[in-house]
Amino acid sequence: MNPPNFAGRRAHPKFKLDKPMTLSQLGSFASPFANFAKFVDPSGRLNFNGKAVLHQSGVDFSNGNSYKINMNELMLLEELGKGQYGVVQKVHHVPTGVTMAMKEIRLELDQTKLNQILMELDVLHKSQSPCIVEFYGAFFIESCVYYCMEYMDAGSLDKLYGDGVPEPVLAKITLAMVRGLKFLKDELAIIHRDVKPTNVLVDTKGSVKLCDFGVSGQLEQSLAKTNIGCQSYMAPERITTATASTYTVQSDIWSLGISLVELALGHYPYGGGKFDSVFAQLSAIVNGAPPELPSDRYSQDCRDFVAKCLNKAPTERPTYAQLLDTPWLQKYDKEEVDMAAWVTGALEKKNARAAAQHEAEQATTDQIHPVA
Known part of the structure; x- marks a missing residue:
């Protein structure tokens, strides 16, 4: 089975690798820096007006906080879902053995989106609260920003x-x-x-x-x-x-x-x-x-x-x-x-609803395309 290419089409949400692999094995990110010259320096660092600097080895904030995490330390497990602002993957952090949720956001030449990336990074790294999802770090690979956060399994x-x-x-x-x-x-x-x-x-x-x-x-x-x-x-x-x-x-x-x-x-x-x-x-x-x-x-x-x-x-x-x-x-x-x-209990009911819906869809398909 071919691994998913993050720079192209996404895997089906139920996709799971037969054998986990590091994200660096999943292909290169061949997107030009030209559109991001204002924010990306020649070394490939993403600079948010001095408030935060993202690079391939982590993120450094202007208040002195730094989070070191990089692509080679992570193994992709499965895709959790997609939203308006990015794709969320379940990953395993090899050095610590911690399962994480990793949000991938593709950069666009859009000041609003860049502001949203900075805002989320800023809030996450400052939020020490049991009622806010925990932040593990972030990094930047050419045209994509990745946040690593606490994996909430339900x-x-x-x-x-x-x-x-x-x-x-x-x-x-x-x-x-x-x-x-x-x-x-x-x-x-x-x-x-x-x-x-x-x-x-x-x-x-x-x-x-x-x-x-x-x-x-x-x-x-x-x-x-x-x-x-x-x-x-x-x-x-x-x-x-x-x-x-x-x-x-x-x-x-x-x-x-x-x-x-x-x-x-x-x-x-x-x-x-x-x-x-x-x-x-x-x-x-x-x-x-x-x-x-x-x-x-x-x-x-x-x-x-x-x-x-x-x-x-x-x-x-x-x-x-x-x-x-x-x-x-x-x-x-x-x-x-x-x-x-x-x-x-809620998870069991959710899975039962999904199974029933799948059976209903399969029955409809069989009616439209009966097996010879």
């Missing part, structure tokens, strides 16, 4: 919530998300700007961590000034033209609320074919009543928590400290919840 929450998350589990997820977001604001003056189930990772030990900080923004006098992120989870004040240019960290609290409703219901609250266009969907977010949790499945304290997050007036939404002080989170902060068991 993946993202959007693939696990199924028909809905039970309240105790929802509370533990919320605690981790709020603590991670509070860390970003208090310690780094950062607003995440892309809070959604896709950007929350879990592992089979039951840990819950935030990831994906490429569109995060530096707060200036508690305000963010660039309107980027996923529109479906944006707060009303970020969608409305008159107020979209400046907003506060309270907009992430709205996104948190929408994410919790999605986790609880088992589907995105503004989806399911209810709207015939993106405009109608965004109009409902701005003008309609916020979604609520069902009273037959969730306690009043839980429903009150979500309602506070989804207050249409951003100044009336709680702060992260106030959210942590609510009766709902105070209760579950002290209560033991077997998160590992829930994750294991």
Whole structure:
């Protein structure tokens, strides 16, 4: 079987090597430096305005932090998935024996994308929090930047919530998300700007961590000034033209609320074919009543928590400290919840759904192309 070529077409997400190999065996990266002359020096180092320098042996930050990791130390295991900003591979770091997730991002002559790469590197290497995915290092090979991060073996929450998350589990997820977001604001003056189930990772030990900080923004006098992120989870004040240019960290609290409703219901609250266009969907977010949790499945304290997050007036939404002080989170902060068991069960259900879908697709194929 031929190994995947990172510079060309990607392997199928289920692709696994018969025998792991070092990434340096997977082919060369024959892309010219010409488009990146402003950032790449003749030695092949990628320089982000003196804030960070990436090279083939690691990354050096202006604050003195350095992370040494390189292509020859890594063995490719399988592709984990693809996103808007890159491909994520599962790799094995030979010197330490640690399994990692490696995100590959191809550079483009686009200042916005370069800023996003720098932002994610900056946030990851400064974030010493149990609620934020751990950073192991990064390096640069000609036209691609690679980040090496903690491998969360159960993946993202959007693939696990199924028909809905039970309240105790929802509370533990919320605690981790709020603590991670509070860390970003208090310690780094950062607003995440892309809070959604896709950007929350879990592992089979039951840990819950935030990831994906490429569109995060530096707060200036508690305000963010660039309107980027996923529109479906944006707060009303970020969608409305008159107020979209400046907003506060309270907009992430709205996104948190929408994410919790999605986790609880088992589907995105503004989806399911209810709207015939993106405009109608965004109009409902701005003008309609916020979604609520069902009273037959969730306690009043839980429903009150979500309602506070989804207050249409951003100044009336709680702060992260106030959210942590609510009766709902105070209760579950002290209560033991077997998160590992829930994750294991959710993974089994996910695999069963995938198997059933595969069987249905195979049956349809057999009907269209019956075996002679």
